[in-house]
Amino acid sequence: MLRANDHGSVTHPRRRDATRKLPYDFPEMFRRLRRATKSYTPAAMFQLKEEGYDSLFEILVACIISIRTFEEVTLPVSRNLFAHARKPSEMAKLSAHEIDELIHKCTFHGPKSRTIHSIAQRVANEFGDALPCDFDLLKSFPGVGPKCANLALGVTCDEPHGVAVDIHVHRVTNRWGLVKANDPEKARVQLEEELPKRYWIEINKLLVPFGKFICTARKPKCSTCPLLPYCRQVGVKDPE
Ligand code: SF4
Incomplete structure (x- = not known):
């Protein structure tokens, strides 16, 4: 049921007036995100690290x-x-x-197998198995973009070189109204301006399960979402 707010305009009952939203409070928002996602499997790279696959390579x-x-x-194919x-x-x-046969269940396994082989x-040859924590070096490998370079460095080197923006980070931070970006690269640049560096690694870890199970692409669970007081719900049309 729709109802009129104090200004007489009509709002959806599960959608708060954006003018009444709280200012972004990152320590509190991240506390809520940690609580909301603690029962879900972490994002794949963080899960692999927990299982002991913890080298940068x-x-x-x-x-x-x-x-x-x-x-x-991704998880079983990597294992x-x-x-x-x-x-x-x-x-x-x-x-x-041989690499192709081992990873054939992932998309684009042919080009990926050639990329992995040439990087290996x-x-x-150049580093004797010890891949250095160097963003420019990682980006110099064919098939490695800023998302993978940032994510791999963040997960294994504890080095917040940049924010790794996947579809979940992109969608959720646009809905919050924290960024206004129609592609992940623009979102990365805006996030790195808005978000304190200490959250650059953790945002990917938390928003992947948050985006998969709470702030879902269709029918996000806004009515029970702990981020609702801070979220401007930009573009959200069918909340639960
Ligand atoms: S579920 Fe709704 S309230 Fe929560 S972050 Fe997503 S859009 Fe915002």
Whole structure:
């Protein structure tokens, strides 16, 4: 049922007037996000790290596997590949075709297998298996964009070089009204201006499960959402 607010305009009962929203309070918002997501599986790269796949090389490879691939596929495919090779020198001994067979359940497995193989060869040859925590180096690898470079550095090097913006971070922060960006790269730039650096890694960790289970693409669960007092609900048309 729709009802009139104090100004006489009509609002949806699950949608608060944007003018009455609280100012962004990041410590409190992140406290609420941590509580809201603690029972869900963490974002894939953080989950792999918890399982012991905690080298920069492994997380970079898993991030390449994850591109345009569901998390439910990324996790088993990454584990399957790492069961055969974890270090760059081990991965480089596999052929691109063998890597392709191991990761064939992810999207674009052919090009990804060639990318992973060439990165493994270069790291093994140039760095003796120890991939340095260097954003420019990671970005110099073919097939590695700012999202994977930032995410891999953030997860394994504790280095908040930049915010890793995936579809969930992009959608949720636009709905909050914190950014106004029609593509992830613009969202990354705006987030890095708005968000204190200490949240640059954690925002990806929290907003992936938050976006999958609470602030969902269709019918976000606004009526029970702990972020509702801060969220401007930009573009939200069908909240639950
Ligand atoms: S679920 Fe609704 S209130 Fe919560 S963050 Fe998403 S759009 Fe905002």
